[in-house]
Amino acid sequence: MIGETRLDDGLCQTPGITMYAHQLVSTVCILGGAECPLLEQERDREILGKVRKDPTVTIRLESNADEIPIYSELDPQDVFNRKRDLDVLQRLGLVPGSVRRARYLYTLLFQRIESPIGLCAYDTPGWEGCPLAHSGAYESVRTRGWQAVVYQRSDEEMQEYRERNVKQIAQGEQLYIRPHHLMCLCCWYAGGQGQSPRPNDTLYEVLQRIQQQPDVPITLVEGCCQACECCDGFHPGTGRCVHAGGLARDFKKDLDVFQKLGLMPGATMEARELFDLLFERVPSVRDICAYGDEVVRSEEWQICGGVYREGYELTRRTGIF
Numbered sequence: 001m002i003g004e005t006r007l008d009d010g011l012c013q014t015p016g017i018t019m020y021a022h023q024l025v026s027t028v029c030i031l032g033g034a035e036c037p038l039l040e041q042e043r044d045r046e047i048l049g050k051v052r053k054d055p056t057v058t059i060r061l062e063s064n065a066d067e068i069p070i071y072s073e074l075d076p077q078d079v080f081n082r083k084r085d086l087d088v089l090q091r092l093g094l095v096p097g098s099v100r101r102a103r104y105l106y107t108l109l110f111q112r113i114e115s116p117i118g119l120c121a122y123d124t125p126g127w128e129g130c131p132l133a134h135s136g137a138y139e140s141v142r143t144r145g146w147q148a149v150v151y152q153r154s155d156e157e158m159q160e161y162r163e164r165n166v167k168q169i170a171q172g173e174q175l176y177i178r179p180h181h182l183m184c185l186c187c188w189y190a191g192g193q194g195q196s197p198r199p200n201d202t203l204y205e206v207l208q209r210i211q212q213q214p215d216v217p218i219t220l221v222e223g224c225c226q227a228c229e230c231c232d233g234f235h236p237g238t239g240r241c242v243h244a245g246g247l248a249r250d251f252k253k254d255l256d257v258f259q260k261l262g263l264m265p266g267a268t269m270e271a272r273e274l275f276d277l278l279f280e281r282v283p284s285v286r287d288i289c290a291y292g293d294e295v296v297r298s299e300e301w302q303i304c305g306g307v308y309r310e311g312y313e314l315t316r317r318t319g320i321f
Helices: 021-031 041-053 076-092 102-112 137-142 155-171 179-192 203-212 249-261 271-281 311-318
Strands: 017-020 058-062 099-101 175-177 217-220 268-270
Touching: 017 021, 017 041, 021 041, 021 058, 021 076, 021 102, 021 137, 041 102, 058 076, 058 102, 076 102, 099 102, 155 203, 175 179, 175 203, 179 203, 179 249, 179 271, 179 311, 203 271, 217 271, 249 271, 268 271
Parallel strands: 017 058, 175 217
Antiparallel strands: 058 099, 217 268
16 A cells, blocks of 8 residues: 655646646537637547546646737737636636646636636637637537547446545455545444445445444555545556645645654554544644645635534544444
């Protein structure tokens, strides 16, 4: 479970795909059946081929916003595209040069941009833009969600991983868990209210094991763990999380918990001892899942949706054994 191989995270290295920001919209329009003039078909096939195979592939959005010749007559198409780039980036809350993973980016795109009308075409004379903006091609793909564009695990594969994972959790000599998932387990358990399997992880099975065997060793790992492998956001090819939190947020939570516990990745403790330490050092989810100040500074640093529930605090009072 703990290996020596380190992956190129892609976010800080050469991205897998580089395109103008407006071309992100073009890939969707083309997938919806429009012959978008802003992106060559061969280039579109290359982009969609990559994201359909790998949801972790990174995309850098570019713009030539500041390549403006002073006091020169400009090509209208270049002006249109520069505005399209900046409109897309503004709505996504990004800037030229931003790099994000494919699944995250298309999810954000469909959340923030409902239609290319007012983006690729206007009612203003001289700014009519692309007539295909009114075709409904983009909207037809958006209604199907990011899954229409980016790789998604099959139900069969996730079930296969779940069955294998459940067996490992029940029979393995020890458990391998990322530290903030111990807090997720407590938040969901809520002093005994959470008593059924969860659809996107195996925290229920982890809870069952540690309740039945409080002295089972738990090794704390950084990054995806045993509870993640059946999740739709787990990418088996890389072991990465492709949910929004997998960009950086959940990794910060792990490291924040490690720091609070005074431990390092690879530390191993009996379950009862570990939870005693967790409850002693981390009195509230606010300290970890809301960064201590409950301030949301960007889309990537959202506060966990469950942070205002009292599940963790209730479990901390009642215990789980």
